[in-house]
Amino acid sequence: MTYVFGALAGLAWGALAAFINMLISKKCMQKTNSYAMLGANAARMLVDLAALAAVFLLRNVLPFRFEAAIIGTAVAMSILTIVFAFRLSRPDR
Numbered sequence: 895m896t897y898v899f900g901a902l903a904g905l906a907w908g909a910l911a912a913f914i915n916m917l918i919s920k921k922c923m924q925k926t927n928s929y930a931m932l933g934a935n936a937a938r939m940l941v942d943l944a945a946l947a948a949v950f951l952l953r954n955v956l957p958f959r960f961e962a963a964i965i966g967t968a969v970a971m972s973i974l975t976i977v978f979a980f981r982l983s984r985p986d987r
Contacts, residue, residue, distance in 0.1 A: 900958035904949065904966020911945035911967070912974035919982055942971060 915938045922934035949967050953960035 900962030904963035908970025916978035
């Protein structure tokens with residue numbers, strides 16, 4: 895049962911990281927500077943790294959299985975980043 899709670903917590907944590915990445919991308923798209931895109935890519939990588947590092951560094955404190963949490967975090971970040979990218983690329987109706 896601790897695997898289920900770990901996976902759910904990881905999915906929620908990864909969803910938060912993906913949402914922050916979407917906000918960074920949205921702000922970058924408002925600018926026409928190519929350096930803004932480079933900065934946004936670096937910022938998104940730092941957010942991903944911070945989300946995964948937080949789970950890793952808290953592995954001894956978490957009340958559930960670390961393996962499930964880290965996998966859930968990575969899965970949520972991967973899938974929701976794609977979903978948010980499609981939403982941002984869709985033309986306004």
